[in-house]
Amino acid sequence: MSDLQATEELNVKASQLDIIGDVHGCANTLQRLLQKLDYQKVAGVYRNPQRKVVFVGDIVDRGPRIREALAIVRDMVDAGEATMVLGNHELHALCYCLPNPNIPNHYLRPHTPRNTSIIQETLEQFANHSQDWQDHLRWLKQRPLYFQMPGVRVIHACWDQSVINRLAAVIPEARWSELADPASQLSRDVKRLTSGVELPLPEPHIMLSAEGYRRRSFRAGFWQSNPVNLGALAFQPDPLPDSVAALPVTDDIKAQLVVYDSSQPPLFVGHYWLNGSPKPITENIACLDYSAVKFGRLVAYRCDGRQTLHPNQYNWVYVDP
Numbered sequence: 001m002s003d004l005q006a007t008e009e010l011n012v013k014a015s016q017l018d019i020i021g022d023v024h025g026c027a028n029t030l031q032r033l034l035q036k037l038d039y040q041k042v043a044g045v046y047r048n049p050q051r052k053v054v055f056v057g058d059i060v061d062r063g064p065r066i067r068e069a070l071a072i073v074r075d076m077v078d079a080g081e082a083t084m085v086l087g088n089h090e091l092h093a094l095c096y097c098l099p100n101p102n103i104p105n106h107y108l109r110p111h112t113p114r115n116t117s118i119i120q121e122t123l124e125q126f127a128n129h130s131q132d133w134q135d136h137l138r139w140l141k142q143r144p145l146y147f148q149m150p151g152v153r154v155i156h157a158c159w160d161q162s163v164i165n166r167l168a169a170v171i172p173e174a175r176w177s178e179l180a181d182p183a184s185q186l187s188r189d190v191k192r193l194t195s196g197v198e199l200p201l202p203e204p205h206i207m208l209s210a211e212g213y214r215r216r217s218f219r220a221g222f223w224q225s226n227p228v229n230l231g232a233l234a235f236q237p238d239p240l241p242d243s244v245a246a247l248p249v250t251d252d253i254k255a256q257l258v259v260y261d262s263s264q265p266p267l268f269v270g271h272y273w274l275n276g277s278p279k280p281i282t283e284n285i286a287c288l289d290y291s292a293v294k295f296g297r298l299v300a301y302r303c304d305g306r307q308t309l310h311p312n313q314y315n316w317v318y319v320d321p
């Protein structure tokens, strides 16, 4: 239903799409990338007569110009020049800000110090624009979790067909309250699509992320069918401790992975904070998050309709420190 809507709204072929990675409030960088891709501002909206944009989500949080970034993306979507799928940061923002209908003065996600720190930049930048923020929240609620058309799929973190089969692309209004319970099927499904496969670190190991968070889990490359050990399976900036990396991948862990083989349509994700020269992860999977907000690159893939992805189709701009 909703993925058909999205395809009809864009009204182009897969070969006319430019897919853009996690923006995280880097609005100036986004404008430079759009200009590099020959999008020009006409009547206040970036447009390219031949092409349309799909944003992989995570427009909000962390960066210096979140309001501007959200306005650029929203104006493009509303004008039919782009679509965007929800990232884990938009989901977090929605759940943090939407009231829990069952418990007065509570929200779908509790205001713990950690949850507050994730959304802090966004709330500070909208502090004097609270009506705008409420309006953006209503708009974000209507954005899809995934996008597909013949020859292209886009999702923030993990294409799990079994989950997608049971979810409408847009979360129905009546179901948002289910997200107040992290154990609900809907919460687990949405987390799977927007945050990917997170596996527990074997006891008693814990990791410290670069930002100082204690982590008891790690992000896995969901597409891998036969990784040699946990180190090969991990897909995140922080490497696993050596002793953990060498551990075998148990059948229990393998059962949590998704097979995404080379016969599937080209798939684009964000989310994973990559570094280095942009290139496909497999012949038909590309991650477009190259850590723009950490002074990496904001990356786009210029689709050409081919089944096999190619490094030449990447475009990027560096973020000015």
Ligand SMILES: [Mn+2]
Residues within 6 Å of the ligand: 022, 024, 058, 087, 089, 270, 271, 272, 289
């Ligand atoms: Mn992100």
